[in-house]
Amino acid sequence: MAEVPYQNMENPSAAAKMAVHLDPESQVEIRGMSFSEQSIRRAFIRKVYLILTVQLAITMAFICLFVYHEPAKAFTLNNPWIAITAFITMFAVLIVMACCGxxxxxxxxxxxxxxxxxVAQGLMLGIVTIRYEANEVLTAVGITCLICFGLTIFSLQTKWDFTMMGGFLFVGLLVVFVFGFIVALFPGSAASSVYSACGALLFSLYLVYDTQIMMGGKHKYSISPEEYIFAALNLYLDIINIFLFILRR
Structure with missing residues (x-):
């Protein structure tokens, strides 16, 4: 099979997650704000999950397009500028959103x-799935759905407060990011499996962390209700990264 653009690069969505957490302003807001009224919090959560649902639907549409539509695969493989444009657009928009509160x-x-x-992230994911069989992609989607559903329930029910783990998770993100470059330079099945497992575990913890940050309530830190886009973006990146690490297992 022809080589897919960026297929050997470090996971761009993991780098995107790092870019989001490098925004000092957002960190201050997350750690300094809390909800004063239950009604405001419930409205905020509904809005976040509605936005997240639309994002995931768009992303799934791109994945299905590249998994099942052969002309789309061929056109993308013959025009690498599509992947390059999507990659640049994704990071340019993300940097603007992260830096401009x-x-x-x-x-x-x-x-x-x-x-x-x-759209740019969905296109990138669609391009990544070109090198996999349809059953592999659908299996990864199914596993991701089960994991995310289970972790969301866990984050709502557990007495453990993960909102204080932001610093530890960011260090873990740096380690996984560097490990990814090492695996890309010195590929091997064992190292690749360890990398995938570590990445999936890290972003599973991030999903719990970001969910509790969004929910607020009894947790020590919560996010401002004005940051519904930021909250949805974080959850979206968590889910996408879990999917990618499961897919490359």
Whole structure:
């Protein structure tokens, strides 16, 4: 099979997660804000999950397109500029959203930038799935759904407060990011399996962390209700990264 653009690169979605957490302003807001009213929190959570559902639906549409539509596969393989454009767009939009707090809180600009990021990320994921069989992709999707559902329930029910683990998780993200480059330079089945397992575990913990940050309530830290785009983006990146690490197992 022809080589897929960026197939040997470090997971771009993992790098995207790192870019989001490098935003000092967002970290201050996450750790300094809490909900004062239950009604505001419930409305915020509904909005976040609605946005997340739309993001995942768009992403799944791109994945299905590249898994089942052979002309789309061939066209993409013969035109590497598509992957390059999507890659650049994804990171450019993400950097703008991470660095410009007012922009991601201002409607409709925040939705426009989130839509651009989601389309670019969905296109990148579709391109990644070209090198896998349809049953492998669908299996990874199914496993990801089960894991995310289970972790969401766990994060709502557990008495453990994961919101204080932000620093540890970011260090883990740096380690996984560097490990990914090492695996790319010195490939091997054992190292690749360890990398995939570590990545899936890390972003599973991130999903619990980001869910509790969004829920607020009894947890020590919570996110501002104005940051619904930021909250949805974090959950989306967690889910996408879990999927990618399971897919490359």
């Amino acid at each position: 007012e922009l991601r809180r201002k409607t409709p600009h925040n939705f426009i930038f989130l839509a651009l990021f989601t």
